[in-house]
Amino acid sequence: MKLSLNWITLRVHDLEASLDFYHRILGLPVERRFESRGRQIVMLGTGGGQPKIELIQGDETVLKPECGVSVGFEVASLDEAIDHLTSQGIPLARGPIMPNPYLRFLYVLDPDGFEVQLAEHI
Known part of the structure; x- marks a missing residue:
């Protein structure tokens, strides 16, 4: 059996605040927005x-x-991600962390408090 990751679901309290964070601040494109069983749903991400x-x-x-x-x-x-996040008023939750010479990362929190990791492979 061959698998590929399709999506990750986050149940959020304020869809517009989460959409602002993931779309406007992080830059994920909105693929589609729809309603299902009375709930608003937004799919974000690139194709391919x-x-x-x-x-x-x-x-x-x-x-x-x-x-x-x-x-x-x-x-x-x-470094560019840090500059962008701080200019948008998003504080760093943890980091930057460099666990080895080839990787640096940090964490920020989304509007519901979920950790979002941004990583740079050096």
Whole structure:
């Protein structure tokens, strides 16, 4: 069996705040926006077989932010990412961390408190 990651679902309290974070601040393109069973859903990400982020508006939180799950993205320059995030008023939650000579990363929190990791492979 061959598998490929299709999407990661985040149930969010404020869809517009999450959409602002993932689309405007992080730059993920909106692939589509729709309603299903009374819930607003937004799929974000690029095509070409890359995994998507699915945001679902809801009152319940299935996954607690402190559970240890994070969403990770690769960036070309961590320094440029830091400049961009701070200019948008997004504080760094942790980092930058350099666990070895080939990797640097940091964490920020999305509007629901989920950790988002930005990593630069050197």
